[in-house]
Amino acid sequence: MKLHEYQARDLLAQNGVATTKGRVASTPAEARAIAQELGGKVVVKAQIHAGGRGKGRLVAQSETADMYQKLTTDPENNSGKVRGDRIGGVRLADTVDEAEAAAAAILGRHLVSIQTGPEGKLVKNVLVAEQTDIAKEYSLAAIIDGMAGGPLIMASAEGGQEIEVVAHNNPEAIVRVNVNPSAGYEPYVGRTLAARLGLSGDQGDQFGKIVAGLYKTLIATDASLVEINPLAVTTDGRVVAVDAKLNIDDNALFRHKDLEALRDKDEEDPLEVKAQELGVANFIKLDGNIGCVVNGAGLAMATMDTIKLAGGEPANFLDIGTVNDPQRVVNALQVILDDPSVKAILVNIFGGMARVDIIAQGVIMAHQQMKIDVPVVMRLIGTNLAEGEKLVEESGLPLIRATELFDAARKAVQAAGAA
DSSP, X not given: OXXXXXHHHHHHHHTTOOBOOEEEESSHHHHXXXXXXXXXXXXXXXXXXXXXXXXXXXXXXXXXXXXXHHHHHOXXXXXXXXXXXXXXXXXXXXXXXXXXXXXXXXXXXXXXXXXXXXXXXXXXXXXXXEOOOEEEEEEEEEEEXXXXXXXXXXEESOOSSXXXXXXXXXXXXXXXXXXXXXXXXXXXXXXXXHHHHTOOHHHHHHHHHHHHHHHHHHHHHTEEEEEEEEEEEETTSOEEEOOOEEEEOGGXXXXXXXXXXXXXGGGSOHHXXXXXXXXXXXXXXXXXXXXXXXXXXXXXXXXXXXXXXXXXXXXXXXXXXXXXXHHHHHHHHHHHHTOXXXXXXXXXXXXXXXXXXXXHHHHHHHHHHSOOOXXXXXXXXXXXXXXXXXXXXXXXXXXXXXXXXXXXXXXXXXXXXXO
């Protein structure tokens, strides 16, 4: 679950991280009032679940696809800026009037960046924060390192740009320190990172406190990522978080009902939200036209790979899991059918604990409850196969059958092409 920047900043501050002063606003008048509190010189930042906001552009909804193409093909002549006519999602304001005008220019419009996709993101809120006189920018992040089986803290002296760019252009600039989860955070981690970044004395101590707060936030929220970029050293010697990003592991939300309340469903894919509401938790929308219903994450990945091998493109990842409830099969097909790009559906089941006859019953129920006007290819293998085959045969439904995975994928690709 992703959080907005203003939400991430609040959580970091609660855990001892020094941040710039600021609050969120949903109207130009609110932005003006916050700017007044902060002395007038502020930065106004669009709040969406995507990066590249400063270099993004604000347009009407009908213009998002065209602007996305311009940003991806000719960024130098189309990227947004913090001042001037080429308005981006991050604006500098030196007076309360400018802050109000900046909020008015941003709110209610669609922000397009290289990370939003061609549909862009509607801006509903802005963060109004004090301007910072930055002498040097760093980046700092804590993640869960799957290879090491524990937390990893990364820092770089090349802050203010995407860490992916730094990793590609100058990987040696990224300093990494793993934290032993059994021992927990120890102060030497912050000191080590500070020394390797060239920070010492009071600034090194400030940096160490921020690293400790970052780690505390990671553990306290069950986050998969906590990032500060840029982390600024100001001209008066302060070390402060200017930006913040925080992603929480969805599987841990049952422990964090207070954090779950921070979820902004409007920022998520509508199909993924609907899938979760219908109990189809493992669904991810993709760009293809062949819908997939599969049991097991590994088989789902193999199914998508085989579809691509057969010349097609999957429309989704969907692991229906160990399901012995036909209604969940119905719900899965309902989510897939709500995607207008889907031209065919491939149901690929290898039943172990999941019974093939239950899956077959669910597909039949879906045809009874909904209008399914796209071809459905079915491959059924495993527990209660004979019972499932009998149900399918007696249903009389025009299902396309296959016994081998590649044959099923090939038939799905052909069916999608003919649809």
